[in-house]
């Protein structure tokens with residue numbers, strides 16, 4: 464019998480569905496996969512055998528019986544391969560190697576002083592090479608590399624503009640692909656952070672969430688109906704440039720009164736300069752957090768003010784998107800203790816009551832790792848979609 468293209472396509476899709484179900488719900492029996500997916504048991508059994516042969520699935524001991532024979536349980540083989548996830552920050556590189564379910568195997572953080580493209584990419588390559596050397600042996604080896612960057616990225620993985628790095632039009636994906644001969648995914652750090660929290664962190668149980676990355680600037684990763692919303696050119700999420708005051712402070716983008724001129728780490732540090740803390744001419748966030756702990760005069764008020772402005776912007780976003788969850792990530796999440804109350808106050812008094820009702824606010828569950836883990840999940844996602852195309 465000639466197998467038609469349609470049959471092959473359906474089989475690819477079914478294999479993917481079965482694997483995806485096992486990945487998300489393991490340990491799971493064949494009967495439960497059948498019940499969850501609506502695929503008949505014979506089909507599930509056939510596909511599971513192929514997935515076992517392909518090293519993606521393993522069988523474990525017998526599970527609980529609901530009467531009758533105890534079922535054999537299936538596990539996702541997380542160690543069938545490994546991914547590299549990198550958060551390229553404004554003054555650091557955080558790189559990690561994870562297994563296929565995002566468990567961190569090794570990580571490395573280095574500080575960046577020289578932000579020139581060549582200096583940074585050299586360090587990036589060396590760091591990735593170092594991690595790859597430490598990867599445990601596995602059937603698929605390193606399945607891909609994902610990088611989150613603080614700037615605009617086009618669909619060719621080119622960093623069009625990263626003002627805080629001083630980069631313009633850097634073909635980062637091509638550079639890394641040429642160096643490693645592996646699939647490379649590049650995205651904005653807020654998008655990567657949103658994916659990280661959705662896949663492995665605070666957002667696992669929700670379909671609609673906004674990840675607000677509050678660092679030197681502010682950006683958002685928008686997940687709607689379980690998928691990242693990228694906009695027509697991939698540039699969605701520049702929430703830091705929502706205009707909140709027509710005559711507000713001048714923003715780096717050229718406009719005035721953008722949200723990040725009130726609520727970012729940069730805005731906080733500018734305000735903190737006026738307090739003249741200690742000997743350092745410019746206090747850093749960590750010094751400021753320590754000062755808040757010691758209740759140095761005026762510092763907690765500064766954080767409360769940041770929280771106040773964060774809450775105003777978040778109220779706007781809640782009214783527009785009606786998300787289930789807002790995750791505050793990146794460096795300002797370190798200050799949650801000092802900003803949470805005023806965020807809630809602004810949010811509760813300024814968002815529309817019906818919109819606010821079912822929205823929760825959380826702080827990044829993955830801490831500073833959201834973006835790097837999200838980048839790893841991009842690489843893993845690419846790997847599985849490529850696998851899908853090869854299944855027969």
Ligand SMILES: [Zn+2]
Nearest residue numbers: 704714716721
């Ligand atoms: Zn702006």
